[in-house]
Amino acid sequence: MPDYTVTTSKYGITENLTTLQAHILAQETKFEEATGDFTWILSAISLAGRAIANKVRRARVDDVLGEVGQENVHGEAQQKLDIIANEIIMRCLGDRANVGVLASEEGETPTILRSRSDGGRYCIAFDPLDGSSNLDVSVGVGTIFSVSRNDQEEVDSGEGLILQPGHRQVAAGYILYGSSTVFVVTTGNGVNMFVLDPAIGTFVLVKRHITIPHEQRIYSVNEAYRDNFPKPYQDYLSWAHENGYSSRYIGSMVADVHRTLLKGGVFIYPPTGEHSKGKLRLMYEANPMGMVIEQAGGAATDGKGRILDIEPEGLHQRTPVVLGSAREVEHVQRFLDNGG
Ligand code: FDP
Numbered sequence: 001m002p003d004y005t006v007t008t009s010k011y012g013i014t015e016n017l018t019t020l021q022a023h024i025l026a027q028e029t030k031f032e033e034a035t036g037d038f039t040w041i042l043s044a045i046s047l048a049g050r051a052i053a054n055k056v057r058r059a060r061v062d063d064v065l066g067e068v069g070q071e072n073v074h075g076e077a078q079q080k081l082d083i084i085a086n087e088i089i090m091r092c093l094g095d096r097a098n099v100g101v102l103a104s105e106e107g108e109t110p111t112i113l114r115s116r117s118d119g120g121r122y123c124i125a126f127d128p129l130d131g132s133s134n135l136d137v138s139v140g141v142g143t144i145f146s147v148s149r150n151d152q153e154e155v156d157s158g159e160g161l162i163l164q165p166g167h168r169q170v171a172a173g174y175i176l177y178g179s180s181t182v183f184v185v186t187t188g189n190g191v192n193m194f195v196l197d198p199a200i201g202t203f204v205l206v207k208r209h210i211t212i213p214h215e216q217r218i219y220s221v222n223e224a225y226r227d228n229f230p231k232p233y234q235d236y237l238s239w240a241h242e243n244g245y246s247s248r249y250i251g252s253m254v255a256d257v258h259r260t261l262l263k264g265g266v267f268i269y270p271p272t273g274e275h276s277k278g279k280l281r282l283m284y285e286a287n288p289m290g291m292v293i294e295q296a297g298g299a300a301t302d303g304k305g306r307i308l309d310i311e312p313e314g315l316h317q318r319t320p321v322v323l324g325s326a327r328e329v330e331h332v333q334r335f336l337d338n339g340g
Contacts, residue, residue, distance in 0.1 A: 020046050020183060020194045020203040027187065037098045038147075038171060038187060041122060044099075045145055046203055048092040049175040049183060052085045052129070052143060053196060056177045065136050073108045073316065081135055082106060085128035085143065098122055100150040101161045103315055105130075105284055110158025110315060116150050122170075123150045123162040125284040125315070130174075131252025140178030142254025146288040147171040159315055166287035166308035173292060174254050182258065184210075186295040191261070212298040215327035216264025217245040220256045228273035236335040253280065257289050257323070261296055266328035269321045270303070278302070278320035282312055286321050299329040303336045 024039045059065050059081060067077045086106040093099050094113060100120020103110035105127040114120035124147050131141040148164050173185035181196035183203045191210040194203035219240050226234060248265070250256050260267045269280050280286050290300030290307040300307040300323035310319060322332045 016197070016204040016206060018205040020185075020205070023192065023194075023205050024185075024187070027189065037121060040096055040098060041093070041124070041147060042171070042185065044092040044096045045089075045143075045175075046183065048089045049143060049181065049203075050196065050201065051088045051092070052175070053177050053181040055081060055084055055088070056129075056135070056141065059135060072106055074105075077133075078106070079129070079132040079135060082129050082132050089126055089128050089143070093124055099124060101158050102126075103158065103162050103283065104128060105281065105316075110162050112158045112161070116153050120150055123148050123164075125162060125287075127281070127284040130254050130285065131250075134250075134252045139250060139252055140176055140255035140258075141252055142177060142258075143175045144254060144284055144288050145171075145173060146284055146291075162283070162315065163312040165311055166282075166290055167306075169287060169291050169308075172288035174257070174288065176254050176258050178255060178258075184258065184261070184292060186292050188291075188295065191292055191296045210261060210296050212261050212293060212296040213264030213325050214297070215325050217243065217328075218248055218260075218263065218265030219245055219268065219328070220247070220249050220260060220265060220324075221268040221270070222249060222251065223247065225272045225274075229270045232335040232339060233268070233270045233332075236332050239331075239335065253285060253289070257293070260324045261293065261298075264325040264328070266322060266324035266332055268332065271320050275318060277318045279318060280321050282307070282310060282317045282319045283315055286319050286323075289321075290323060293323045297326065298324055299326045301329060301333060303333075 021043050024042050028038055064080045068080050070078055072078045086104050093102055097119050098121050100114055101110050101112055101123040103125040126145040129141055130144055146169050148169050150161055152161055171187045176182040183194040193207040195206045197204050256267050269278055271278050286307050293300050302319045322329055
């Protein structure tokens with residue numbers, strides 16, 4: 001397929017006019033059995049992303065920053081924008097006739113919208129506004145999503161339908177609300193990046209088939225918890241210090257993973273004293289990010305094995321995360337395998 005990503009007119013104006021929807025549709029038409037389902041789902045996520053981006057940009061003006069004064073299902077302080085973003089996504093995706101199950105970080109259990117026989121062919125897990133504790137200081141935050149098939153005819157519990165290992169995801173990605181609004185997505189055939197053009201209100205393709213650098217001496221971890229990390233992680237950090245590594249940590253997973261995807265390095269959230277299984281959630285953080293990173297040629301492990309092969313046991317299950325450039329993940333893994 002010819003690359004029409006950037007068009008330069010005879011007047012020298014460079015415009016980028018391949019939209020997210022057009023791109024996904026073009027990909028889908030390559031498959032005879034394609035039904036247009038993906039385009040439909042991703043267009044709902046794109047609509048939600050544009051609406052959330054608008055809310056995030058206006059948060060201080062509209063006075064919707066700060067906590068609501070209640071905790072979410074994880075016992076964490078809920079931000080007003082967490083709730084707003086969750087409602088926007090539930091609404092946008094709930095309207096799509098092919099979505100069977102929706103599961104959010106903000107909800108205790110998944111919502112069953114319709115059974116497979118009623119057209120609910122997909123399950124979607126999402127974190128509506130990851131990193132939201134950073135909102136007050138205008139740090140980049142993001143939405144993370146994971147799409148898998150709804151293979152079961154019988155509706156038992158929503159969890160029964162959605163709890164599938166990450167290698168069964170058919171699409172995954174994130175929207176970063178940063179200095180620009182960036183939509184990164186994979187449908188299992190490489191990773192593409194779109195940026196919201198605010199002038200025309202749509203995501204346009206800016207980079208196709210992103211490849212993560214194979215190695216890069218950058219680690220991204222909350223080093224303040226170092227004394228509470230298992231010893232092999234501490235030993236890895238000592239080794240990294242001795243080997244000229246640089247450190248970058250924003251504390252907002254989408255922003256940290258996005259930088260790692262584009263610039264290389266390794267993002268780590270190990271088990272800690274407070275979170276013995278790690279802090280990040282498997283179903284709507286580690287799995288979708290793991291798929292994106294693997295599709296870009298990187299690696300994602302929980303320290304024992306591939307994140308995408310973990311058999312999930314609960315919607316809000318946590319997991320240690322080590323992901324990024326293949327060579328950098330190998331370095332961490334070497335310390336974990338040797339026990340320090
Ligand atoms: P937050 O608590 O602000 O929502 O998963 C939640 C998350 O942010 C990630 O985005 C981020 O990577 C991580 O927590 C940061 O945790 P620490 O503050 O413990 O470093």
